[in-house]
Amino acid sequence: DSGVTQTPKHLITATGQRVTLRCSPRSGDLSVYWYQQSLDQGLQFLIQYYNGEERAKGNILERFSAQQFPDLHSELNLSSLELGDSALYFCASCTGGLGDTEAFFGQGTRLTVV
Amino acid sequence: GQNIDQPTEMTATEGAIVQINCTYQTSGFNGLFWYQQHAGEAPTFLSYNVLDGLEEKGRFSSFLSRSKGYSYLLLKELQMKDSASYLCAVFSNSGYALNFGKGTSLLVTP
Numbered sequence: 394d395s396g397v398t399q400t401p402k403h404l405i406t407a408t409g410q411r412v413t414l415r416c417s418p419r420s421g422d423l424s425v426y427w428y429q430q431s432l433d434q435g436l437q438f439l440i441q442y443y444n445g446e447e448r449a450k451g452n453i454l455e456r457f458s459a460q461q462f463p464d465l466h467s468e469l470n471l472s473s474l475e476l477g478d479s480a481l482y483f484c485a486s487c488t489g490g491l492g493d494t495e496a497f498f499g500q501g502t503r504l505t506v507v
Numbered sequence: 508g509q510n511i512d513q514p515t516e517m518t519a520t521e522g523a524i525v526q527i528n529c530t531y532q533t534s535g536f537n538g539l540f541w542y543q544q545h546a547g548e549a550p551t552f553l554s555y556n557v558l559d560g561l562e563e564k565g566r567f568s569s570f571l572s573r574s575k576g577y578s579y580l581l582l583k584e585l586q587m588k589d590s591a592s593y594l595c596a597v598f599s600n601s602g603y604a605l606n607f608g609k610g611t612s613l614l615v616t617p
Contacts, residue, residue: 395549426605435609436550436594449603483549485605495540496605498549 396420397486399499407507411472414502416484418465424448424489425467426496427459431480442467443489474506511608513595518614519585527580527611529595537600541569541580544592544610553580553593582613590615 396419406412418425427439438451442461453459456474461467471478481503485496510532519525531539538557542550556562556571556578568581580593592610599606 395551428607436596436607438604438606441603441605443603451604451606481547495552495555498542498551500549503547 395497395499397484397497397499399482399484399502401502402500403503403505405505405507406474408474408476410474410506411470412474412504414469414471414482414484414504416467416469416486416499418467418484418486419497422486422488422497423465424487425461425465426485426487427453427467427469428483428485429480430483430501431477434480436483439469471504476506479504479506511595511597511606513593513608513611515609516612516614518616519582521585521587521615521617523585524581524583525585525613527582527593527595527613529578529580529608531576531578531595531597531608533576533597533599533606535600536573536597538598539569539571539578540596540598540605541567541578542594542596542607544594546592550594585615587615587617589613 398417423444426441428436439453441449459469481501483501485498487496513529541553544550554569561570566583571578594610595608
């Protein structure tokens with residue numbers, strides 16, 4: 394158990410809908426990363442938050458947004474869903490300081506858009 | 508941006524040694540990570556290199572050459588359970604992002 398909790402584990406929804414994925418980082422970790430992993434793709438970096446502030450942005454679509462709350466949990470919002478958004482979505486947490494040696498991953502949310 | 512390249516697939520025999528290579532191009536390099544990922548599961552941390560040289564951890568070792576933008580992961584005494592995807596990831600301090608390569612799918616055969 395990495396200590397990172399993601400909910401829900403599975404989500405099935407229709408095209409055009411909006412969903413929210415939730416991530417609780419390890420106790421003491423200030424930094425949260427979100428990744429998307431499709432069947433034939435590697436882990437695509439979406440966005441990173443540190444202590445409530447956005448710190449880095451990857452290939453995140455405009456239909457997607459995220460935030461990190463004062464209690465450090467984070468949510469990834471996906472809207473106007475398309476079939477191609479079906480993927481595993483992982484969050485990872487780390488302390489966020491310089492010299493981080495490891496990011497810990499949650500078990501992921503498997504999103505299926507039908 | 509970053510380019511991280513690793514072979515797509517490799518096959519090796521149980522008990523053997525396999526080396527998985529990773530090359531990268533990045534600015535503000537601040538560390539290279541190797542993760543193991545079984546299908547449908549979360550990536551798990553294997554190793555971290557920030558200085559040149561070899562880091563050994565049991566059956567797994569990782570090497571880094573910053574001047575060449577090159578790393579490898581060495582797996583010894585292969586076991587069937589080592590069949591998995593191995594992900595190379597580079598932390599760029601200039602962008603704070605941890606970017607992953609597409610992964611190398613390793614198949615260990617009897």
